[in-house]
Amino acid sequence: MIKEAEIVCPPGQQDDENVLKTLASASINIPQKRITGVRVVKRSIDARGRKVVYRMQVQVFVDEHFKVEHYNHQYQDVKDAKRVIIVGAGPAGLFAALQAIDNGMKPVVLERGKDVKQRRRDLANINKQGLVNPESNYCFGEGGAGTYSDGKLYTRSTKRGDVKGVLETFVAHGATEDILVDARPHIGTNKLPQIITAMRESIQNAGGEVIFDAKVTSLIVEFGKIKGVQLANGEKLFADAVILATGHSARDVFEMLHHQNILIEAKPFALGVRIEHPQEIIDRAQYHCEFRGPDLPPSYYSLVEQVDARGVFSFCMCPGGIIAPCSTDADEIVVNGWSPSKRNNPYANSGTVVQINMEDIKGDMNDPFRMLKFQQEVERVAFKAGGGNLVAPAQRMVDYVEGRLSRDLPDNSYLPGCKSTELQEVLPGWIGERLRKALPAFGRKMKGYYTNEAILVGVESRTSSPVKIPRDRETFQHPQVAGLFPCGEGAGYAGGIISAAIDGVNCADGAAKYLG
Template identity: 80%
Template sequence: MTKEVEIVCPPGQHEDEAVIKRLAAAALNMQPQKVSAVKILKRSIDARGRKVVYRMMVQVFINEDYVPQSYTVKYPNVQFGRPVIIVGAGPAGIFAALQCIESGLKPVILERGKDVKQRRRDLANINKQGLVNPESNYCFGEGGAGTYSDGKLYTRSTKRGDVNQVLKAFVAHGADEDILIDARPHIGTNKLPQIITAMRETILDAGGEFIFDAKVTALLVEFGKIKGVKLASGEKMTADAVILATGHSARDVFEMLHHQNILIEAKPFALGVRIEHPQEIIDQAQYHCEIRDPALPPSYYNLVEQVEDRGVFSFCMCPGGIIAPCATEADEIVVNGWSPSKRNNPFANSGTVVQINMEDVAGSDHDPFKMLNFQHEVERAAFKAGGGNLVAPGQRMADFVQGRLSNDLPVNSYLPGTKSTELKEVLPGWIHKRLQKALPAFGKKMKGYYTNEAILVGVESRTSSPVKIPRDKETLQHPQVSGLFPCGEGAGYAGGIISAAIDGVNCALAALKILK
């Protein structure tokens, strides 16, 4: 017999099976010896009270053995199955490929960038020399932006598909089982490359194809139906289904579609800065302590404020993290954040952005590049303010709010370097003004947040795609091109690893329907 019960456990004992058994038995009002095993179903940190505790939902096995679950999936061989071309090897593309294999279809993944191992060299050139390879960087390459962007798996997209299916696939390929139970699951940038490599090997072992340095430059369309793609090499590849999962930074893909008179649309997004604090400030505020209990992980935060009828909010918060240079072109500054699995760096960073609506940006709403061009203009302004070599403009928080140039900048994690700048030179006035008002308000919500020990680094601009590729709600196909499935963040249908992966699964299932 099994029962489920919630227990509360102090830090340091939350992984002690004997303690968990005792607490579960007490919650069920039974003798501890009757509990043969316990399985943690969900786990979260509750820091609302003076004492921080773990809250856990556990399955209690009463006079019954617990058999550990296997997450390994036996995939069929699809070497001779009907091909589905998948453009992009990010979370959407990889999970679309895995679902294709489960459905008996042969995935052919085309990735413009390099595999995770070779990609590291290009990332080193970005961090050390300020050199951007437009085909291989933090956004382009095997695993997409997610591979070197933290591996946060928290999502609100629970109605779009089976989140656990995605999490179990990660576990089957090497992720820690804790991601199945933690309220805010996280893999870590240091572990993701091996997991992505294992997923590629699964796809290849099952008869799928994985082709790197394969940039798609045109779609092959006949009488409103997809027939395949053309590569930069001139090679043509044919298939009756193409899943377009190219990510939110593949601007040339949007230009390709527009050139071929395939409908795309401008889309609202958010833009701002990345803010970094010493991690101890965040821990003190969230855990109500002077020194964080070593049994607790570095703390995170989530802040939002309405300023002049517009949302200002924290985004992609990275405890114990690093600010990364994520430009995809040589003349722009784009910042993002990531954390290793232990989140053991001395800083905490988060994107802090303002929602941008269509009416905020000059130009016709019928111009599909209206928001993208605005995004790029701000990124180029940040590059100019930094002075080159991916040096980013920065300003201390109180100096930013009070409108003064910082005499110096705090030590921070952004490796190419930061230059003291008045960020009003970079950010549009209405974004700058709202951030100025929001930051002191955040400080009232979280003690210690508003401080000149924090640095604002510009710009955080790739929060989501500024372009949407429309698709039918039922068939997930483009309204003008049957067999073309716009997918994931780049098409405007996801916002993070999990939602992108789920969208990849859904597009693969939609492709199956037309290929039966």
């Protein structure tokens, strides 16, 4: 028989099979010799008490063979099947392609950027020289933004689809099984490229296609139905279904749709800065100890405060992480964060942003680019404030709140470099004031957070797409163009790797129904 149990385990022993059997035996009151194995279902760190512990939900195998689970997946041959074009090879596009294969369709994935290996050179140029390739950067290229900006898999989108299935697909392509059980699963930027490559190979081995340097410049639409796409080189590719999974930074795609009189809409997003602390400050606050021991991972935090009827919140927190330059054009500053799998860098960073509602931005309420223009304007102001070469405007935390220029800046992880700037001159006043009020409040919630050892780096602006591509809730199709499936973060239906992957699966299912 298999019994469910909850056990509490000291740090450092959470992977010890004998310890787990001993704890499980005591929990279900069955002799340990009858237990053939313990499978961890969920695992999380509980730092609320004086001692930090792991809380674990487990399955206990009693008097029966312990079954080892396997996650390999066999994909059918779709070389000669109906084609579905997928624009974008981020998580939404890759998972749409794999689901298309399971649904008996041949995916043709078009990626404007390069494969994961070739992207590294362009990222090196961004970090070392401040040079941005608009087609290959932290946002564009195989795997999308998540490949080289962290690989966090935490999501609240449990009602949108099969989260477990998405995680198992990552495991089948090389991720560790830890992501199936950890409360805050994480792959790491150093490991994701190999996993993304394996996913691409699964698509190709099944008869699908993945084409790089293939920028879509127009959709082919006849009598209200999609018929294919045209590429920048003039080539036309034809299919009766197109999944548009281009990510939240593909501004030219929004312009393309608008030019073709295909409906898009402005939508709310959030904007602020990325805040970095020494990791040891966060560890002391969260683990209630002077030094984090080797048996505990670097700690994370999540903070939110309502300020003048707007939410101010931490976003995309990266323990042991690095601040990355994620601009997609040469005259803008955009920052994000990432962590390697071991999260062993000395800093902790998090986006800290203010919610922007539609009524906050003046202008034509019917202009679908209203929010995007605002986003772009702030990014360009930040670039000018930094002085060029992707140098970012920055300020110490207390200096920012108290309105004085920082005489110097702490050591930090942002490789292109930071320039001491009064961020009130970069952030719009109503955003800056809310952020200024929120930071001391965060400090009251988390000891040590409010400190001049922390640096604010501007700007964190690509939290989500400022444009939405509408679609039908049931069919996932655009209301004006049959066979066009807006998908993922760029269309406004996801907010991270897992939710984007789930949306890709849902759109592939929608395409299968449409194609019959």
